[in-house]
Amino acid sequence: MPKPLIALDWGTTRxxxxxxxxxxxxxxxxxxxxGIQSVPAGGYPAAFEALAGDLRRAAPEAAIVLAGMVGSRNGWVEAPYVACPASPEAIAAAGIAVELTAGTHATILPGLSCDDGSFDVMRGEETLVVGLGLTDGLACLPGTHSKWAEVKGGRITRFASFMTGEIYGLLRNQSILARLAEEPAGDDANNGAARGFAAAKRPAGLLNAAFGARTEVLAGRMKGGEVGPFLSSLLVAQEIAGAQALFGAANHIHLVADGVMAESYGAGLAAAGIAAVVTAPEAAFVAGVRRLAAGLTR
Amino acid sequence: MPKPLIALDWGTTRxxxxxxxxxxxxxxxxxxxxGIQSVPAGGYPAAFEALAGDLRRAAPEAAIVLAGMVGSRNGWVEAPYVACPASPEAIAAAGIAVELTAGTHATILPGLSCDDGSFDVMRGEETLVVGLGLTDGLACLPGTHSKWAEVKGGRITRFASFMTGEIYGLLRNQSILARLAEEPAGDDANNGAARGFAAAKRPAGLLNAAFGARTEVLAGRMKGGEVGPFLSSLLVAQEIAGAQALFGAANHIHLVADGVMAESYGAGLAAAGIAAVVTAPEAAFVAGVRRLAAGLTR
Known part of the structure; x- marks a missing residue:
């Protein structure tokens, strides 16, 4: 790490x-x-300048690394997926150079693909997982489409996506349950969460358990303010149970989250008897991009 | 069954x-x-006349029975839920009389409630289940909110709802998967369904399996026309697995469905190694309402 680094986590919308x-x-x-969806064709050098021009002027000698959807087919240049199992060295080696201005280059990091029967991909999250510096472990990155990644012998061996955040939004805001949901007040968040974790243990699965919010509210047994926390906790618990079924039971996992996400996943993991080692996304990104940049310059 | 019967299945929208x-x-x-949502306050006698006036004139002596949401709090008169386990006699006995015109009455049938830890309710489906004439068995009534009902000793002992149809609509039409989905053509329906049933067997559950449609299409391994059939089959298989977990494994179930629903649930049950005894909803309703009407007049 012989010089400073300018690193962008450049996603679809941010x-x-x-x-x-x-x-x-x-x-x-x-x-x-x-995000890349707001960048016109040929507009990446200008978009980079708008985002990070002052960083470059502050450190003209810095290496520049770009991670995330900027390396997708719809981004600046496609950096093809590296297939799992993937080492940090293999990820760094698959970086693609692009020209920012005459004589100045940036490296676009690739995403990862995983094919364990079902095909899955990630772009950006691999950098955060690398930033955890794990030799062996299981990482959870909550979000609209949460990612769980397994690390063995320092390589990312497998990962899986879960539509948890998106399905929460659909159920909370666009389903029949939306009409019953109110803003949480008082103890609603805690009570709803406790009910959601309990409902996730019912044998009939998500399609049945989610409907419980409707019938319990109509019966006057659940408050409207509990509906959102109930759904969130139910879905988080289902995600955790699914990841355990896929990757095996873990007594602790590495949770890359902060704020509300760290709270709700922390509570979900605790309810499942799993300890969480929490890293903030920015810290994981910074550590990961530094590690990958070191690989680039070797 | 000494005289003809006018029977209405009067739901929220139809x-x-x-x-x-x-x-x-x-x-x-x-x-x-x-449906009841289009009937103004005090408008039920007129709405009944518009729906069934010519039936009454054709058979002025007929008994009149109304089932479904018409007996809900938002309907004509609330017919309180009968708690499970519920016999056909108990359901009939809880019917509520309403006056159609001076001297002419109709009976509104109640719905059922079930509390096995999670509270659940049905209105209308109980009549179809009664119409199956089961002594012991498990019935599946697919729909926006599918119902599964267990019958033991001639009584409906337990039931459970699944948000299968509604979550299918949300995923197919409003999620990130909607952008990738196209109208099925050629073998898309069969291929998508086979993939959905296979995906349902993956250990990580619905939140993970549904996302597979996105990654498989983006990788060129699934056609856009397969996305809808994939999601439908995945969700049906999840519902069937959930119902088996709740009610115990059955070697055959009574499927109340016709058309596309009978096909997709029939295929889902076959994929799970379960035989389906199929009854059309109209036949089940007619048989059920006759049986309950006989109970009313005893």
């Missing part, structure tokens, strides 16, 4: 840029709603 | 009226999109 010192400290950070 | 002969034949039928 971008985050960091100037990272040689010691690994975030010296500057920029966030913008300028 | 109503069906039948004139049933003493021998149990449907002599006249009327269908309309005049």
């Amino acid at each position: 971008a985050r840029a960091f100037l990272i010192s040689e010691a690994g400290e975030v010296a500057m950070r920029r966030m913008a709603d300028q | 109503a069906r009226a039948f004139l049933i002969s003493e021998a149990g034949e449907v002599a006249m039928r009327r269908m309309a999109d005049q």
Whole structure:
């Protein structure tokens, strides 16, 4: 890590840029709603300048690394997926150079693919998993489409996606349950969450358990404010149970989350008797991109 | 069954009226999109006349029985739920009389409630289950909110709802998968269904398996036309697995469905190694309402 690093986590709808010192400290950070879907054809150099031009002027000698959907078919240049099992070295080696301005290059990191019968892909999350520095372990990255990744012998061996966040939004805001849901007040969040974790243990599965919110509210046994927390906890518990079934029972997992996500997944893991080692997404990204950048310059 | 019967299956969005002969034949039928949500306060006698006035004139002596959401809190008169286990006699005995016109009454049948830890209710489906005439068995009534009902010793002992149809609609039409889905063509329906049944066997559950449609299509391994059949079959298989977990494994079940629903649930049951005894919803309703009407007049 001989010089500073400018690193972008450049997704579909958002971008985050960091100037990272040689010691690994975030010296500057920029966030913008300028995801790749808002970048016109040929517009990436200008979009990069808008996002990170002042970081470059602050550290003209910095290496530049871009992670996330910027490397997808719909991004700047497609950096083909690296198939699991994938080592950090293999991920770094598959980086693709793009020209920012005459003589200045950036490296676009690839995503990962996994084919254990069902095909799955990630872009961006691999950098966070690398940033955990695991030799062996299981990582959970909650989100609209949560990712769970298994690491063995320092390589990402398998991973799986879960539509938890998206299905929560559909059920909470667009299903028949939406009409019954109210903003949580008082103890609603705690009570709803406890009910959701309990409902997840019913044998008939998600399709049945989710409907319980309707009947319990109509029967006056659940408050409208409990519906959202109930659904969230039910889905998180289903995701955790599904990941355990896929990857095997773990007594602790590495949770990459902060704020509300860290709370709800932490509670879900605790309810399942699993300890959580929590890392904030920014810290995981910074550590991961530094590790991969070191691989690039070797 | 000493005289003809006018029976209405009067739901939230639709109503069906039948004139049933003493021998149990449907002599006249009327269908309309005049569910209870379109009936103004005090408007039920007029709505009944619009739906079934000609049936009454054809058989002025007929008994009149109304089933479904018409007996809910938002319907004509609330007919309180009968708690499971519930015999056909108990259901009939809980019917509520309403006056259609001076001197003419109809009976509104109650729904059922079930509390095996989670509270659940049905209105209308109990009549179809009664119509199956089971002593012991398990019935599946597919729909937006599918119902499974267990019958033991001639009584409906337990039942459970599944949000299968509604979650299918949300995923097919409003999720990230909607953008990838196309109308099935050629072998898409069969291929998508086979993939859905296979995906349902993956250990990580619905939240993970549903996402497979996205990654498989993006990888060029699944056609857009397969997405809908894939999701439908995945969800049906999850519902069947959930019902088996709740009610115990059955080697055959009574499927109350016709058309596309009978096909997709029949295929799902076959994929699970379960035989289906199929009854059309109209036949089940007619048999059920006759049986309950006989109980009313005893």
